[in-house]
Amino acid sequence: MSQLRTVKSGRKPTSPYARKTFAGNLLFLLPTVLLFAFVVLVPFFQGIPYSFTNWKSIVSTQFSFNGLANYRYLLGNKFFLMSLGVTFRFMLLYMLGSNLMGFFLALLLRRTSAFNNFSRTVFFLPFTVSVTAAAIVWSYVFTDVYGTITKLVSPLGLESQIVNAMVMIGSWRDMGYTMLIYLAAMQTISKDYYEAASIEGANTFKQFTKITLPMIVPAFTANITITLAWGLRSFDLPMVVSLTKRAGQTTAVYVYQSIFANNNAGLGQAAAIILTLILIVLTQAVTYTLRRIEVEL
Amino acid sequence: MKRLLVMVLSLVMLLGMLQLAQAGQEEITIRTIHYMVEGDKAAGMDIIQKLFAEKVLAEEGKVVKFENSAYSQGTDYWPQLNSSINAQDFYEIMMGNPGLYTDLIKEGYVMDLTGNKVIEGLGLTSGDMGDVSYEGKWYAFPVDFKSWGVFYNVKMFKDLGIEVPKTETELLAACKKLQENGISPWAEWYADGASVDINMRTVVWTKALANGDKDLFKDLMSGEKKVHDYPYFKEALETWARRIGDWARPDAVSNKQTDANEVFISGQAGMLYQGTWNIGSIESLIEGKDFEYGFFLCPTDDSGANPVLNVQVDQAFMINPKSKNPDYAAKFMEFWLTDCMGLWSDESFQPGITGATTENTPPLLLALLEAKASGNTACYGDFTVPFTSAFTGAYRTALTAFAASIVTGEPQSGVDSVETCLNYMQELFDEEISKAAL
Numbered sequence: 001m002s003q004l005r006t007v008k009s010g011r012k013p014t015s016p017y018a019r020k021t022f023a024g025n026l027l028f029l030l031p032t033v034l035l036f037a038f039v040v041l042v043p044f045f046q047g048i049p050y051s052f053t054n055w056k057s058i059v060s061t062q063f064s065f066n067g068l069a070n071y072r073y074l075l076g077n078k079f080f081l082m083s084l085g086v087t088f089r090f091m092l093l094y095m096l097g098s099n100l101m102g103f104f105l106a107l108l109l110r111r112t113s114a115f116n117n118f119s120r121t122v123f124f125l126p127f128t129v130s131v132t133a134a135a136i137v138w139s140y141v142f143t144d145v146y147g148t149i150t151k152l153v154s155p156l157g158l159e160s161q162i163v164n165a166m167v168m169i170g171s172w173r174d175m176g177y178t179m180l181i182y183l184a185a186m187q188t189i190s191k192d193y194y195e196a197a198s199i200e201g202a203n204t205f206k207q208f209t210k211i212t213l214p215m216i217v218p219a220f221t222a223n224i225t226i227t228l229a230w231g232l233r234s235f236d237l238p239m240v241v242s243l244t245k246r247a248g249q250t251t252a253v254y255v256y257q258s259i260f261a262n263n264n265a266g267l268g269q270a271a272a273i274i275l276t277l278i279l280i281v282l283t284q285a286v287t288y289t290l291r292r293i294e295v296e297l
Numbered sequence: 298m299k300r301l302l303v304m305v306l307s308l309v310m311l312l313g314m315l316q317l318a319q320a321g322q323e324e325i326t327i328r329t330i331h332y333m334v335e336g337d338k339a340a341g342m343d344i345i346q347k348l349f350a351e352k353v354l355a356e357e358g359k360v361v362k363f364e365n366s367a368y369s370q371g372t373d374y375w376p377q378l379n380s381s382i383n384a385q386d387f388y389e390i391m392m393g394n395p396g397l398y399t400d401l402i403k404e405g406y407v408m409d410l411t412g413n414k415v416i417e418g419l420g421l422t423s424g425d426m427g428d429v430s431y432e433g434k435w436y437a438f439p440v441d442f443k444s445w446g447v448f449y450n451v452k453m454f455k456d457l458g459i460e461v462p463k464t465e466t467e468l469l470a471a472c473k474k475l476q477e478n479g480i481s482p483w484a485e486w487y488a489d490g491a492s493v494d495i496n497m498r499t500v501v502w503t504k505a506l507a508n509g510d511k512d513l514f515k516d517l518m519s520g521e522k523k524v525h526d527y528p529y530f531k532e533a534l535e536t537w538a539r540r541i542g543d544w545a546r547p548d549a550v551s552n553k554q555t556d557a558n559e560v561f562i563s564g565q566a567g568m569l570y571q572g573t574w575n576i577g578s579i580e581s582l583i584e585g586k587d588f589e590y591g592f593f594l595c596p597t598d599d600s601g602a603n604p605v606l607n608v609q610v611d612q613a614f615m616i617n618p619k620s621k622n623p624d625y626a627a628k629f630m631e632f633w634l635t636d637c638m639g640l641w642s643d644e645s646f647q648p649g650i651t652g653a654t655t656e657n658t659p660p661l662l663l664a665l666l667e668a669k670a671s672g673n674t675a676c677y678g679d680f681t682v683p684f685t686s687a688f689t690g691a692y693r694t695a696l697t698a699f700a701a702s703i704v705t706g707e708p709q710s711g712v713d714s715v716e717t718c719l720n721y722m723q724e725l726f727d728e729e730i731s732k733a734a735l
Contacts, residue, residue, distance in 0.1 A: 157550030
């Protein structure tokens with residue numbers, strides 16, 4: 001606990017024991033940090049200079065510095081801003097969908113029984129399927145099942161509904177993951193709290209709002225942060241279902257299309273950096289807010 | 298124990314001798330990257346590769362090995378190819394029409410084949426050669442060509458007394474008759490960009506080339522001309538809209554090529570507007586079934602004249618001179634073009650660029666070859682430059698919105714008519730032009 005306080009306060013460990021523990025922790029973290037730096041941080045920083053160039057094809061060695069032209073273009077470009085709008089809408093609805101479904105599934109399946117164990121496995125299965133495969137399966141469901149029954153056009157074929165359809169696919173796939181995190185959090189709550197609350201006359205709803213919810217806030221923090229990041233950088237799903245429809249193209253697809261398909265590598269790099277900055281700021285803001293809520297509760 | 302030891306040692310010696318025997322032969326590896334994800338084409342290439350390996354072994358005593366990597370053209374082919382080149386991991390053979398890979402050419406990753414005796418000996422048309430050229434030089438071996446038109450259900454047409462349409466009015470009458478009999482006229486697949494594109498080409502290419510507008514794509518990409526400057530786009534959209542009519546299926550906007558094939562083969566629709574690259578897929582789907590299909594070029598007016606065959610080189614292969622074995626890769630392509638074209642057509646269901654056939658060549662391929670030989674064609678290669686992938690993407694995005702707006706009756710990206718589609722198309726083109734100017 002004292003160790004936790006030391007780290008949280010940001011002060012350097014003072015006692016020899018604390019210093020030793022701190023060094024040990026750093027040592028354990030080192031391989032992961034090095035790997036992360038090698039495959040994420042270094043390429044990211046290496047890529048920044050290219051965003052200030054007119055680099056076209058990635059095989060081309062000819063490019064020149066064009067200052068902030070790429071950034072100015074993107075921030076005033078209708079289609080890039082539209083892709084940001086699609087990204088935010090998708091991220092928000094997907095975050096809500098996957099978390100709400102995962103949370104309710106966790107509530108339903110929190111008690112251990114053979115049936116519940118089996119159900120947990122079944123609901124987790126979609127998460128083991130690749131997003132591409134899930135999108136293909138759902139496009140059949142929307143066209144051959146939903147379309148045949150209702151005689152209506154698949155939502156994947158309509159610009160007004162394509163983001164909602166993508167949210168449905170993404171939430172369906174990832175609800176099993178959020179369910180597991182919520183389940184794990186719920187199972188760490190001591191039964192003593194519920195027994196004491198029952199003795200005090202608290203009903204199920206009261207127990208839920210006063211014990212379950214506050215105790216699993218860290219799980220909310222984890223799930224919301226992860227689904228927020230996944231939602232913001234969503235790529236494979238729109239790539240499969242919305243390649244020729246701007247209404248469903250996220251910023252990650254815009255980046256990919258710019259760099260690879262359209263030979264605008266410098267511009268695509270600038271778009272990638274804008275997206276990364278948004279991701280960092282938003283993730284930090286959400287995590288900070290949720291941590292504060294955790295402390296307050 | 299001794300016996301066991303002897304046996305193990307003998308085995309080791311045997312393996313060692315085998316290795317030595319193999320080491321005596323020079324080994325040549327030819328790596329190919331392509332987007333022939335259809336099984337029949339990849340299988341056809343495998344057979345030709347085996348024949349080539351046998352030939353080299355017999356004539357030169359060298360072992361040729363092939364390593365093939367297939368990626369989807371619409372999504373990951375281009376990134377995979379670019380990434381491998383960036384990593385200096387070179388494929389000997391790269392599939393693609395050079396006009397779309399000009400950066401690779403400029404950086405020296407594509408062999409200049411100008412004056413290649415084998416290509417020269419094929420006696421190809423200017424259109425065919427245009428598809429494998431860039432700035433007047435040859436950069437790829439053309440293998441076969443593609444076109445598009447209407448596949449129809451022969452039995453259904455016969456039962457309903459529908460003749461193969463010669464005019465647009467007859468085509469629309471056929472659509473109406475099919476609809477009246479509870480059958481969807483078309484199996485559509487507007488979720489694939491290729492579908493919306495080929496629905497336009499019959500009018501755009503044919504009319505533009507007939508009017509000498511060979512710079513059409515070049516001028517649109519440079520911004521010198523706008524889509525409104527060419528009447529062909531408006532006419533093509535209007536003609537296509539009449540074909541879509543009010544009988545489109547709800548799955549038209551979400552179906553991809555393979556879905557539409559199934560709708561057509563299962564008898565839910567009487568016709569399928571498709572590319573000839575799909576013949577092999579249809580053939581494999583109808584294997585063992587009582588299904589007969591026919592093919593006709595889509596009439597787009599009421600003149601009754603023979604429709605013009607659109608032609609574009611389909612399978613074309615470039616050689617990377619910086620790879621390990623470019624000479625053997627070129628030899629392989631020459632072998633393919635000279636000794637194996639009939640075999641290729643039969644295996645892949647693709648009409649060979651040389652017109653070579655065998656006794657097994659399917660009648661539809663023979664008809665396509667005959668139509669091409671007649672010269673009543675409009676070849677993509679006769680345009681000065683093709684659309685780049687960025688412009689192709691923009692073009693298809695506008696066309697997809699147009700198709701979806703007609704099928705659903707709802708505006709898509711502000712597109713709800715021919716005029717708004719042209720405006721949206723131009724807006725997307727302008728975006729590409731402004732990006733290129735950065």
